[in-house]
Amino acid sequence: MSTPQNTRFGIFLMIAACAIFSVQDAISRHLGAAVNSYMVTMIRYWVFAAFVIALAARAPGGLKAATRSRHPWLQILRGLLLVGEIWVMIYAYVKLGLIETHAVFIVYPLLVTILSGPVLGEKVGWRRWLAVLTGFIGVMVILQPGSGVFSLWAMFPFLAAAMFALYSLLTRYVSRDDSAEVSFFWTGTVGALAITPFGLANWQSMVPMDMALMAALCGTSILSHWMLIRAYDLAEASEIQPFAYFQLPMVAILGLVLFGEALRINVLIGAVIVVGAGLFTLWRQRIRAQQAKLS
Incomplete structure (x- = not known):
């Protein structure tokens, strides 16, 4: 069990990691438009692969x-x-902006709940199914299908959320037999091998400022993931996971200030609904974990 002091420091590291992730998203949005999403993803993965190797x-x-x-x-x-x-998210940043991309992407904890049954064999109770339904109502509020505002580009962050949810569940599944070090190695090397042909085929020269931003993106990626891993070492996931939602307002501020994005009222209302549903599922998971310890 983590001590209260460790839990507090774990929360601090989670919030700090989210702040860095937000800055990385802003850099990725710029580079994805200035260069291309394939090349940005490839260079990030080259550094990632070198690090894990x-x-x-x-x-x-x-x-x-x-x-x-x-x-x-x-x-x-x-x-x-x-x-x-990662590639889909960078592409979505360019097409939709930071705010609307993240407003849809935050549905991924609810997708984890849906997929936890077929992937991990976990039982999902009616309360969490109700939270999932509520979350998807929030997504519909954000997307406004049939209103003339809906864009097919909005499906990109939803696709990214589904991919990340399945990735998270498969990570939990393989962790039953493989160590974190093994999974970390495969994640970095497989990703680098997969994206390299696409990145090289779309290679573009970068101006010095973009090269500096690319270096900052790669360097902070290592720092932010170290913070995230360290946060989970210091505190239980149920204690710190809700603070991951801090990334949404941080990203919104950067989108408004740096890129002049607009925060539409339906996006704000829908995001609040989705976050509320996600926090409820995290709370239910915590309750179930406590009940399992007592039984």
């Missing part, structure tokens, strides 16, 4: 141990899902 080489057993998985095909699928999700 270096970590694996220094770990006990070296690279051979890092490649030894009980679920190699699922690890490959995880890697493809994550790199695809």
